[in-house]
Amino acid sequence: MPDTDRLMTIREMCDTYEVTPRTLRFYEAKELLSPNREGQKRLFTRRDRARLKLILRGKRFGFSLEEIRQLLELYHVGDQQQTQLARTLAIAKERLADMERQRNEFNEAINDLGEQIDWVTQTLASTAVSKDAAE
Amino acid sequence: MPDTDRLMTIREMCDTYEVTPRTLRFYEAKELLSPNREGQKRLFTRRDRARLKLILRGKRFGFSLEEIRQLLELYHVGDQQQTQLARTLAIAKERLADMERQRNEFNEAINDLGEQIDWVTQTLASTAVSKDAAE
DNA sequence: CGTATTCCTTACGTTAACGTCAACTCCCTC
DNA sequence: GAGGGAGTTGACGTTAACGTAAGGAATACG
Known part of the structure; x- marks a missing residue:
């Protein structure tokens, strides 16, 4: 299993990206992240890490989390419908x-x-x- | 008297710069602006207008009002002390x-x-x- | 004179993006 | 089995940057 597919605990995430647990849970509540669960514990995937990087970058440019959520959709194309995708594209x-x-x-x-x-x-x-x- | 030295009422300011009265009063409270008074009414000077433009631009770049206040000092050199000025310069x-x-x-x-x-x-x-x- | 407009101050409300704290649940280990 | 960590879910607190509403003063108009 490649290292990039590792699942990370919330603490590992916090140390890696210099955020607090609260922040990660908050982003999940806002549907920016969607970590797996093992029991009730969160396990963050490669996808979550990629998204978090984009979130943090977006923030440095003064985007709101809501705006970032819209941009993230661009990086999550696959199951989307054409019209929805086109709308997202226009926004981007x-x-x-x-x-x-x-x-x-x-x-x-x-x-x-x-x-x-x-x-x-x-x-x-x-x-x-x-x-x-x-x- | 040149037009640039005109004193503007709060409404003229709002229309010109697309801000609300509340915003201008708020900036005054934060000591970013310091309009003259005629009775209790505010009259905004050329200096206030210049500062407001810088405030609005700073905001577009994601600076906080406090950070902007520091930058504004750069544009208000004249009565400052050397050491204070040097500090401001370093910040800038x-x-x-x-x-x-x-x-x-x-x-x-x-x-x-x-x-x-x-x-x-x-x-x-x-x-x-x-x-x-x-x- | 009444009232309409423009402005004022005071003060409480609001939103975003978390911080902080309490009370629990697992899991481990000594 | 008592304690120690790591993690969880509420739920209330906080800060910045204004919004908004209440009540009052000053000027302008018919």
């Missing part, structure tokens, strides 16, 4: 366009901030000099 | 590094999503064909 395309727009704004902001930092650095340097001169 | 540089890291991840995510969309589009097209053929 919109999201992609959003992200591209956001990236552009982001680049602007990075440039702005960089310039501002340069400016302040200059100011700081020159006032330090004039202060020296005054003493 | 970290923030810039964060943003650059985030941009890289972001680009990856955009590529991933794009590929995924292509893939699904393909799948959708070919299953549609085979479905046609089966009928």
Whole structure:
């Protein structure tokens, strides 16, 4: 059995991905994850791990869990109906366009901030000099 | 008096920037804005407008209002002390590094999503064909 | 003068995304 | 068989960023 097919306990998951048990149970409640059960214990599959990675990445970009849930459907195609799939696809395309727009704004902001930092650095340097001169 | 120096009422602000009065009062309470008063009414200055724009942009990038408040200090240099200014500058540089890291991840995510969309589009097209053929 | 509009303050309500705590159930081991 | 961990299910608490509603002041209009 390849290592990637290992089932992980909640603790292993937490240590691996730096999340709390509460978080994983919360994601399950929100139907973002669906671990197996052994008795009442959760066992997380390869699929859960892949999804969790995407969830965490999505969060870093400021997506809500609900939005992420929609994106996850893209990675879970197989049993879906055509129309539903097409809808999901449309959503993903919109999201992609959003992200591209956001990236552009982001680049602007990075440039702005960089310039501002340069400016302040200059100011700081020159006032330090004039202060020296005054003493 | 140049138009940029006009004082704006709360409603003008709301219409211009598509925010609610509550939001503007909230930002004032958090010391992100500091409009003048005429009696008890707020009058927003050019400076408030500039700051509001930055606040809104910061929000689009997922910054918290507290983080934004720190960045705003960069745009309000003049009466500050050197040490305080230097600290602010350090914060801004970290923030810039964060943003650059985030941009890289972001680009990856955009590529991933794009590929995924292509893939699904393909799948959708070919299953549609085979479905046609089966009928 | 009445009332309509715009604004104000105060204060409680709401949503997302968990944190925290109590009370249980297994399973292991000493 | 008493205790110790790891895991479970409620259920209430928390923070950020406002929404919303109640009640009052100031100005404008007919």
